[in-house]
Amino acid sequence: MKVRVTWVQPEDLVGHELRQAAEDGRDARAIARRWYEAGGAPAPERAGASTPAAPELRALAERLLDELALLESPLEAEEPTELTAIRAACPDWPAPRTDPPPVSQDRLHAAWLGRAAGCLLGKPVEKLPLAGIRALARATGNWPLATWFTAKGLPAELAATYPWNRRSAHTSLAENIDGMPEDDDLNHPLLTVLLLQRYGPSFTTCDLARLWLDELPAGRTFTAERVAYRNLLDGIEPPHTARYRNPFREWIGALIRADVHGWTHPGDPSAAAEQAHRDAVLTHTANGVYGAMFTAAALAEAAGGESDVHGALAAGLRVVPARSRFAHAVRFGVGAARGENGFDAVADRLHAEYGDYHWVHVLPNAALLAAALTHADGDFSDSICRAVSGGWDTDSNGATAGSLAGLLAGSPNALPDRWTTPLKNRLATSVPGFDSIGFDALAGQTHRLTHKEALRP
Structure with a gap:
């Protein structure tokens, strides 16, 4: 029996790279023709691997991937990856703060809880189409989405048509939540805490790579992270x-790693974005990197306690x-949210605009995140429910929305009990030293990271 590792097989990557080429303006039609005439498959829509290809396609796939890498994108000048070029393309880059405001441990506690609750809300419907998410919630009287998903009372035919995420259903439905189960959307913030504890805020991208090899199981990585x-x-x-x-270099992976970079730079979006950049370039380029920088800067602004959600965005x-x-x-998402009263109409507009992208690509998810946060106007429950109810990468969007809305709430006591009580102040993870840790303890460790004198130089 052969082991087929997803996200890294050359014959699976070609279809994704052809899709990426179409999105960034590279003319890959001749390469695509050779691939499809040889029997190659397009990118799978939702999974990490397509139907196993003929063995002789692997050598062709490797050649075509190398040829695709040589095609220049006409968008590269406007979408650079190097930090100096990014800063040059940002006319309103924020000035560094010499006197950043402090962030309280309570605020960080709320951010950790918010990230976990939003992630857990989205876990059972990850990978499902928007129509399926709506149908499942409506069938149990939970639409507009207002609380955890449940299988109780769900018609068998509907459950068969839209099955829950098989890896998550046994830990993320209302009837079976028992603490926060493991998820990469929480593993990566934990790794960032470990990164800063070990190397300090001046860590390099190679330091992060070394940390991954030391502490992160390869099987707990996906998409761009697994390729890297x-x-x-x-x-x-x-x-x-x-x-x-790495055809996943503009997907959402770097964005989900950005939270701690923002939390530990309250009121200083510039420093948070620069730190997130050093993290992101291990795995991503261009828009994938911007996702991390945008998120870190928005969270830094929120952590400072001087802005509302709109100022953070x-x-x-x-x-x-x-x-x-x-x-x-992001601008499209904000505009859509401001132009519609109901969030279903907002989500429909986003899917009409970005429905051709893969569900894990950073662009549709960034638009949805911005729309959900704008439409919710700072309310915690509305923020995570709107982010999840819009589809695409539901657990990641719920997590980031919960992180920012939790910061703005300012205290664990400001978050509704229905979201925090089931978490039982317990997080499961394979990151060494953190399994079963409480969110209050995580807040304490994160708070110490904001005191620069306590960090390694």
């Missing part, structure tokens, strides 16, 4: 790990190249 991990094992060094045979946009597709997606 494979590249590291093959002896490829950062930042080339983000580009080599505006701060995030200031560290993103103004003419990039990412900036356009």
Whole structure:
């Protein structure tokens, strides 16, 4: 019996890279023709692997991936990856803070709880189409979405048509939640805490790579992170790990790693974005990197306690190249939210605009995140429910929305009990030293990271 590892097989990557080429303006029609004439498959819509290909296709896939890498994108000038070029493309880059405001441990506690609750809300419907999410929630009287998903009272035919995420259903429905189960959306913030404890705020991208090899099981990585991990094992060094045979380099993975960079720089979006950039370039380029920078800056602004949700989103946009597709997606999401009373109509507009992208790509998810937070106007429950009810990467969007809304709430006591009580102040993880840790303890560790004198130089 053969082991087929998802997200890294050359024959699976070609379809994704052809899709990426179409999105970033590279003319790959001749390469696509050769691939499909040889019997190659397009990118799978939702899974990490397509139907196993004929063995002889692997050698062709490797050649075509190398040829695709040589095609230049006409968007590269407006969507750079290097930090100096990004800053040059941001006319309103925020000034560094010499006297940043303090962030309380309570505020950080609320951020951790918010991230966990939003993630857990989205876990059972991850990968489901928007129509399925709506149908499942409506059938149990939970639409507009207001609380956890449940299988109780769900018609068998509907459950068969839209099955819950098989990895999550036994830990993330209302009837079986027992603490926060393991998820990469929580593992990566934990790794960032470990990164800062071990190397300090001046860590390098190579430090992060070393940490991953030491502490992160390869099987707990996905998409761009798994490709970068494979590249590291093959002896490829950062930042080339983000580009080599990595068609997922503009997906959402770097965005979900950005929270702690923002939380530990209250009121200083510039420093948060620069730190997030050093993290993101291990695995991502261009818009994938902007997702991390935008999120870190928005969270830093919220952590400072001096802005509302709209000010936080505006701060995030200031560290993103103004003419990039990412900036356009955020502006589109904000505009859609302001133009509709009901969030279903907002989500429909977003899916009409970005429905051709993969559900894990950063652009549709950034548009949805911005729309959900704008439409909720700072309310915690509305923020996570709107982010999840819009589909695409439901657990990641719920997590980031919960993180920012939790910061704005300012205290665990400000979050509704229905979201926090089932978490039981317990987080499961395979990150060493953190399994079963409480969110209050995590807040304490994160709070200590905001005191620069306590960090390694």
